[in-house]
Amino acid sequence: MTLLSVNLNKIAVLRNSRGGHEPDIATAANTCIDAGCGGLTVHPRPDQRHVTPADVRTLAGLLRGRVEYNIEGNPFAPARGDYPGLIALCAEVKPTQVTLVPDSDGQITSDHGFDLTKDIETLKPVVTAFREMGCRVSVFVDAGGEGFAEAVAIGIQRIELYTGPYAEVFSRRRDRDVESxxxxxxxxxxxxQQAGLAVNAGHDLSQANLGRFKAAIPGLAEVSIGHALISEALYQGLTNTVRAYLDILA
Known part of the structure; x- marks a missing residue:
């Protein structure tokens, strides 16, 4: 079965908009775990617009031995203030998986993946660093990407397909375009997969579009879902929403 990893960034966004501790990210994490999710995802950024390094550390202690912990981020973004950099932060908390994403402060959200044909030599030393920590390494890529054999050669174990373009086409409700x-x-x-990589997926997946995507991708290892899931939970409740996604994946 495809693992559901719930992205908790939007919980932190809501908390940060007011200050203080509510909604509490640890309580949200426990609720998702109790509902049956297989993992939790966070994407700390240097500007700390949502999940903070303190959140990352709190969740590490909470999740260990219970579900997978996936930390997304740009390994090339320098340390800033309380943010020590992705490599240093992961060295502290030892997540199950690190997903490398080429984002920047100027992006509202991640909107493209690495080009493995061009970025492979740049990625090689950071992949080695994460593997030496014992982390599984996944790299965010676009549909149509190349360079998978080279990725395996430097120690990358998974890719995460950036599914924003699929979600955008799906929202137009034109079956021919969706199939394409x-x-x-x-x-x-x-x-x-033929090169030896497992395949994850994430970005703008929702209850509406997830089933069709999963049916098209045999052997899909993991989906990371945050924005839509938290939005839907405002109406349906967090426990019910997590379980609805699990039903779709089953």
Missing amino acids: VLKAFADTAQRA
Whole structure:
């Protein structure tokens, strides 16, 4: 079964908008775990617009031995203030998985992946660093990407398909366009799997579009879902929403 990793960033956004401790990210994490999710995801950024290094540390103690812990981020973003950098932070908390994303402060959210044909030599030393910590390494990529054999050669174990373009096309409700974009994702996933990589997916996946995406990608290892899941939970409740996603994945 495909693992559901719930991204908790939006819980932190809501808390930070007011200050203080509510909603509490640890309580949200426990609620998701009790509902049956297989993992939790955070994406700390240097500007600390949502999840902070303190949150990352708190969750590490809470999750250990219970569910997978996935930390996303740009390994090349320098330390700033309380943010020590992705490599240093992961060295402290030893997450199950690190997902490398080429984001910047200027992006509202992640909007593209690494180009493994161009970035492979740049990624090599950071992949080595994370592997030496005992972390599984995944890299955010776009549908149509190449360089999967080279990725395996430097120690990358998974890719995460950036599914924003699929969600955008799906929202237009034109089946022919959806089938076309799904074919590109399925082809990319198949080529990655043939090279020896497991395939994750994430970004703008929702209860509406997840089932069709999963059906198109045999062997999908993991989905990371945050914005839509937390939005839906405002109406349906967090426990009910997590369980609804698990039903779709089953």
